Amino acid sequence: MRLPCEVSVSSRLLPSAGLRGPGRAARALLSLGRPAGGAGGGGVWLLVSTARDRPGTKYQLRENIEQLFTRFVEEGKATIRLKEPAVDVCLSKANASLLKTFLSAVKLANSGTHEENLPLSPLVPPKASEVEKPKTKMMITSRKEYPLTRNFPYSLEHLQASYCKLARVDMRMLCLKSLRKLDLSHNCIKKLPATVGDLVCLQELNLHNNHLEGFNAALCGSTLRKSLQSLDLSQNKIKALPAQFCQLQGLTHLRLDDNELIRLPFKIGQLKQLRFLSAARNKLPFLPDDFAKLSLENLDLFGNPFEQARPLVPDIQLEIPLTLLELSARATINFRIPYGCHILPSHLCNDLDMSKTCQCGHACLSCFIQTTVTMNLHSVAHTVVLVDNMGGTEAPALRYFCSLTCYSQFLDRHLQSVR
Structure with missing residues (x-):
């Protein structure tokens, strides 16, 4: 059995000797097996091989594990604490499911039971490609x-x-x-x-x-x-x-x-x-009404055939009185009533998702007044690339109104601003 991961081996005797611990973890291949020819006293051994030390270091496992630390095994991390030598083999960046299987085999090797059922590997140096750092x-x-x-x-x-x-x-x-x-x-x-x-x-x-x-x-x-x-x-x-x-x-x-x-x-x-x-x-002939909600650092709309804004020539799609569908749709959005395909037909949900917002803040579905107004793009972006070769930084944007009253109030404000 083999497990590719990152490994650091630290001696528990180093602090008492005033020595520093190991450096960063290195890419390694861990193998469980028996030494060739029955050398090493039998039992299952752990071989830790790295790119710098491909022959690796062997550790006997039978009755030699002091503790297994598996709290973070779901994150691909674990530690095998050995009795002799007194080292901690710290594993990281391992596949979580492979790591669980590997640790289960390590437990059986420690107890010495059912060793014949363990999927052991030959304790031979791995190929260079098996211990090299993964290509990212x-x-x-x-x-x-x-x-x-x-x-x-x-x-x-x-x-x-x-x-x-x-x-x-x-x-x-x-x-x-x-x-x-x-x-x-x-x-x-x-x-x-x-x-x-x-x-x-x-x-x-x-x-x-x-x-x-x-x-x-x-x-x-x-x-x-x-x-x-x-x-x-x-x-x-x-x-x-x-x-x-x-x-x-x-x-x-x-x-x-x-x-x-x-x-x-x-x-x-x-x-x-x-x-x-x-x-x-x-x-693009114009920008959507929702464009005004953006907060950009850089905006480039150069070379679009923007139309001239025409706030005084509205497209009126009002029905008076409003239909029951329109009234119920407006109420659903305005009062933030939850909806979904488990409650309403999917086409109604799609219509609600595409509802317009009037300047007064209320919603409208298919009954509205639509017009275009001039938007200064600096209101939504810190840096604006010129819209055309004339040095303009303005573009037409759609605006929606839920009623004649809202549109009339907009006209009053617009006419006062141009006087």
């Missing part, structure tokens, strides 16, 4: 470098596979549970599988310069909802992002440049952690 970063920048016949190292935390002409996300990448940064820029990927959401540690995802036409809504409700911090979707063919996109609450950096976006996510103001937003050279 891999950079692939051409198709000829791309591994076709071997798997990616499972220990990878940063993987770049650019300029490889990939038409889809390689399913082998989705087994890399420690992956924090995935760079698939400059490929030919058209669609993201929902299984990308299985990368529970993923913080940065770079899909710059691909052929994406959308963003999988299922990813927005996956573990990426909390883990993903940086997303680069620039230079693709995306026309719109799903309403669920704003569930990615951990986003701090978002790049959407050089797409075909005709609108930004309706509830973009829910991205409370967002600090850097770039959506230059798209087809």
Whole structure:
């Protein structure tokens, strides 16, 4: 039986001799077995091998374990305290399930019972690859470098596979549970599988310069909802992002440049952690009403065909009297009544999720007055890239009103401000 992990061996006699303990833990391979030819007095022995000392150090286990410390075994940590020599073998960064099995075997070896049932390994020096530090970063920048016949190292935390002409996300990448940064820029990927959401540690995802036409809504409700911090979707063919996109609450950096976006996510103001937003050279005619809730450090909207704001030319979609559906929907949102697909039909839940907010703070669903007003982008961002070549930093933004009264009050304030 073998267990790869990190190990530090400390002598309990060092403090009494005034000596310092061991340094940092080293990558090691632990083996349980019997010495060749029956040397060492029989019984099961523990072999600790590292990259610097591949032959390793052997420790007899039969009736030689003073105590096992297993409080943090679920975190891949444990300590084997031996009687002779008086050392502590401290294990860390081990697979939790493998560590439990290994410690169970160590207990049996100590008692000397059922040794014939133990899955023992030959006590021989391991290969260099077995004790080397796990590879955490891999950079692939051409198709000829791309591994076709071997798997990616499972220990990878940063993987770049650019300029490889990939038409889809390689399913082998989705087994890399420690992956924090995935760079698939400059490929030919058209669609993201929902299984990308299985990368529970993923913080940065770079899909710059691909052929994406959308963003999988299922990813927005996956573990990426909390883990993903940086997303680069620039230079693709995306026309719109799903309403669920704003569930990615951990986003701090978002790049959407050089797409075909005709609108930004309706509830973009829910991205409370967002600090850097770039959506230059798209087809945005105006910004969503929720845009005003953002608090950015840097904003780039250059090269969008923004329309002229027309606050005095409203789009009136009011029904008087209001329908029962509209009244009940407004009451549900205004009074914060809980709802869900276990209570209401899914299409009604979707409608409630997309409700508008009037300037008075009340909600409206399908009965409202809509207009566009001029927004100074410095009100939502510290640094603003010029919107056009004329030096402007303003853009049109949608505004909604739940009634004629609210719209009339807005008009009064607007006309007073332009006098």
